[in-house]
Amino acid sequence: MRAAVFDRGKLSVINVNDPKIDDTQVLVRVKAVGLCGTDLAIIEGTLPTPTPIILGHEFAGDVIKVGKNVVPKWLKKRVTSEINSNIDFSCYYCNKGKYSQCISRKALGIDIDGALAEYIALESYLLHEIPDSLSYDNATFIEPLAAAYQIFETMPLDPSDETMAIFGLGKLGLLITQVALLKGFRLIVVDSSHKKLTLAKTFGAQKLINRFDDPNTTNRIKTLTNGLGADVVIDATGNPLAIKDVLDSCRTLGKVHLKSTHGLDTPINLTDVIVRELTLYTSRCGPFDEAIEGLKTGKINVDKLISKKIPLKDIGKAVDVYNINQDHIKTIIHI
Ligand SMILES: [Zn+2]
DSSP, rough: EEEEEEEEEEEEEOOOOOOOOOOEEEEEEEEEEEEEEEEEHHHSSSSSSSSSSHHHEEEEEEEEEETTTTTTGGTOOOOEEEEEEOOOOOOOHHTTOOOOOTTOOOOTTTOOOOOSSEEEEEEGGGGEEETTTOOOOHHHHHOOOOOHHHHHHHOOOOTTTTEEEEEEHHHHHHHHHHHHHHHHHEEEEESSSSHHHHHHHHOHHHHEEEETOOEEEEHHHHHTTTOOOOOEEEEEEOOOOHHHHHHTTTTEEEEEOOOOOOSSSOOOHHHHHHHTOOOEOOOOOHHHHHHHHHHOOOOOOOGGGGEEEEEEEGGHHHHHHHHTTTTTOEEEEOO
């Protein structure tokens, strides 16, 4: 099969052996894959992975074969998949229901081969059926949208009384923006792309800050929040240098949620975090069912987040565009 393999610092589309399934697995014919900031961090060398590896973990496709011990109903189903495979269901974290932190887990496309290929073998417990009304392209957003929903599960929040600031309006930031608005937050969104800010406004974001026009973002946020700073600040920038403004924009005793997985060291003034008694939260994977429901009901719009659709063979161009065009949001790869 054809696959996008990252090896020796380079991403290439090459022929590799088709994956074989065991009794507990299914074989999926991949249809569409979303390119993610994590993929870019691996390609740019900031997030280390074992190599060679097939990248890609936001995907959708059809089950074309099921193992002996898999419920036959999965055959021919349109599916997407959770990212954390090789779960042992017996470790400390699994016993607490925290399967995404299983000590045996291997993340698809990060620790083990992923979905930027014609076929992928998957453990059947990872599967989620895609509703008929959802295209393969839009279904690639289920995994990141679940990660956006998870923010709201992991911290105590009061939308009726709190202002939230979101730094970074890439795909994840724009998904978080939509979920936050559904939850009823007053929102301040920060980015340096006029186009992305305008899109956030069409979703309903009330206050926009363009970092080019307004380099002193922290002061601007304080002006909008009675001089205090936002009650909740989300970092979805993918940029380690943004962390200073993220922390400075949060009011004393406020909450900061970190979502950037760029793999780089991040300069944090911990003394300021301690003195102002900020609470730092983090999260990664989230509830797929909620994400599927959000897309199915049309409450979450992802059509406007797709900047480009390209065939697998052109994936090299897909990587470059993120660095060249700051208005670019999401590339979908068709397999
Ligand atoms: Zn476990």
